[in-house]
Amino acid sequence: MQLSPDTNVIASWGPWTLSATIVFTWLTIAVLVGFSLWLGRGLSAEGIPSHVQSIVETIVEEICQQIEDVTQQDPTLYLPFVGSLFLFIVTANILTIIPGFEPPTGSLSTTVALSICVFFAVPIYGIGHLGLRRYLLSYLKPTPLMLPFQIIGEFSRTVALAMRLFGNIMSGSLITAILLSIVPFFIPALMQAMGLVFGVIQAYVFAVLSLVYISSAASISDESRGYSPVKKTGAPP
Amino acid sequence: MLVDWFIVAAQIFNFLLLVALLRWVLYDPIRNVIRKRRDRIMHDIEKAKEFQQTAQGEMEEQQRLRRDLEAHHQQLLAEANADVQAQRNDQLSRMRNELDELRHRSYLSLKEEKEACLLTVSQRVLQESQSIARKALKDLANANLEHQIVDVFLDRLKHLEPFERNSIQVKDGKSNGPITVRTSFPLSAELRQALIDQLLASLACNGCVTFIDDPLFPIGIQLGIEGKAIRWTLDHYLSDLDQHLTKALLPNSGSLHDSATTSA
Numbered sequence: 001m002q003l004s005p006d007t008n009v010i011a012s013w014g015p016w017t018l019s020a021t022i023v024f025t026w027l028t029i030a031v032l033v034g035f036s037l038w039l040g041r042g043l044s045a046e047g048i049p050s051h052v053q054s055i056v057e058t059i060v061e062e063i064c065q066q067i068e069d070v071t072q073q074d075p076t077l078y079l080p081f082v083g084s085l086f087l088f089i090v091t092a093n094i095l096t097i098i099p100g101f102e103p104p105t106g107s108l109s110t111t112v113a114l115s116i117c118v119f120f121a122v123p124i125y126g127i128g129h130l131g132l133r134r135y136l137l138s139y140l141k142p143t144p145l146m147l148p149f150q151i152i153g154e155f156s157r158t159v160a161l162a163m164r165l166f167g168n169i170m171s172g173s174l175i176t177a178i179l180l181s182i183v184p185f186f187i188p189a190l191m192q193a194m195g196l197v198f199g200v201i202q203a204y205v206f207a208v209l210s211l212v213y214i215s216s217a218a219s220i221s222d223e224s225r226g227y228s229p230v231k232k233t234g235a236p237p
Numbered sequence: 238m239l240v241d242w243f244i245v246a247a248q249i250f251n252f253l254l255l256v257a258l259l260r261w262v263l264y265d266p267i268r269n270v271i272r273k274r275r276d277r278i279m280h281d282i283e284k285a286k287e288f289q290q291t292a293q294g295e296m297e298e299q300q301r302l303r304r305d306l307e308a309h310h311q312q313l314l315a316e317a318n319a320d321v322q323a324q325r326n327d328q329l330s331r332m333r334n335e336l337d338e339l340r341h342r343s344y345l346s347l348k349e350e351k352e353a354c355l356l357t358v359s360q361r362v363l364q365e366s367q368s369i370a371r372k373a374l375k376d377l378a379n380a381n382l383e384h385q386i387v388d389v390f391l392d393r394l395k396h397l398e399p400f401e402r403n404s405i406q407v408k409d410g411k412s413n414g415p416i417t418v419r420t421s422f423p424l425s426a427e428l429r430q431a432l433i434d435q436l437l438a439s440l441a442c443n444g445c446v447t448f449i450d451d452p453l454f455p456i457g458i459q460l461g462i463e464g465k466a467i468r469w470t471l472d473h474y475l476s477d478l479d480q481h482l483t484k485a486l487l488p489n490s491g492s493l494h495d496s497a498t499t500s501a
Binding site: 037044087104107113117 | 260
């Protein structure tokens with residue numbers, strides 16, 4: 001029983017190996033980009049949008065709304081990164097309904113890679129908002145004595161982010177595999193369905209936590225830059 | 238379960254590539270579409286607001302026009318009602334006046350007819366009475382009515398009351414003015430002389446006596462001296478009959494002969 005798709009080597013060129021993790025990642029990316037290209041050809045701002053367009057618009061708007069609710073800032077800057085995190089993890093987890101597909105998020109290397117991306121995104125967004133000096137000074141607040149704890153916190157939350165996603169997805173796949181060998185009917189299907197729900201939840205948790213980390217680093221009000229969040233609900237003025 | 242750092246690096250690259258691709262093919266197009274639709278909706282809302290304001294203005298204008306029209310209508314109605322009322326009152330007043338005039342003329346006409354009828358009846362009765370009296374007097378006493386009238390008048394002159402005599406004698410117990418004797422029948426010379434003698438004897442009249450034979454005068458005789466008169470006619474015999482007839486035909490008027498006859 002393989003715990004990670006990393007060990008499933010598809011091809012090898014000397015020291016370089018092409019594992020199933022990378023292949024399934026490419027497949028996930030291909031699905032997302034292919035669907036986006038297909039959708040982009042039929043996008044229209046006039047008339048009534050199609051059902052698919054409406055669903056995608058709703059998803060993107062909800063992501064923007066979540067970003068706006070958490071950061072109280074314009075979501076445009078955060079949307080590509082956070083939205084891609086969410087969509088990649090969700091798509092990878094949902095594609096597990098395809099027989100033979102192993103979610104790349106079940107690989108610790110993948111979750112570590114995503115966590116590293118978040119780890120570097122936090123200072124990038126923070127410096128972009130606050131500037132290098134103010135960002136570095138934020139590690140000394142409320143007191144310089146907190147600097148070691150701040151640094152430890154940065155690393156520990158990155159590790160926790162990677163381990164949480166990996167543990168949940170891997171355990172789900174493992175439980176499904178074990179149940180499939182014990183009770184081959186119904187229960188594995190039920191667990192698979194629950195795995196889909198858990199996959200969506202884990203994607204949401206990963207994306208929101210990443211957003212919280214990034215927004216905490218860039219915790220400056222954008223109102224001073226002339227931005228105020230626009231509420232979608234309610235009657236227009 | 239170890240982390241393959243080659244896979245980690247590849248996944249980092251893959252993820253960053255995915256971020257770039259999705260931003261290019263998904264987020265930007267979708268957000269542009271949403272922005273365009275939002276702008277279009279806002280534009281439509283603005284246009285709808287303008288239309289609404291225009292409609293509101295037109296509605297208020299229409300309501301104002303309707304109110305003005307209603308007020309004008311009420312004013313015209315009030316004026317028409319006032320005109321109708323005035324014309325009605327005028328017509329009623331005119332009709333009432335015409336009716337009163339007609340009624341008055343009808344009343345006068347009826348009254349004249351009644352009076353004419355009464356006069357005719359009275360005259361007829363008088364004539365018949367005279368005829369009857371003349372015939373009865375002729376048959377019963379072989380006497381002439383006119384002679385009897387003159388005799389009665391002479392006897393009356395002879396026995397005048399003092400105040401009657403004083404009223405006729407103007408001064409110094411004598412009547413020197415012109416004397417008029419009016420009768421409905423011609424007087425013979427003998428009767429005329431008898432009258433002159435009696436006037437001279439009773440009233441000491443020495444003026445000129447004029448005899449007038451008037452067929453329209455009621456049967457009898459009248460003596461006129463300086464605007465004063467003494468008369469004796471058969472009319473007063475018929476005064477009761479005249480009053481009964483007048484009361485029956487003209488209940489609100491007096492006797493016809495009362496105004497025309499002055500009893501001596």
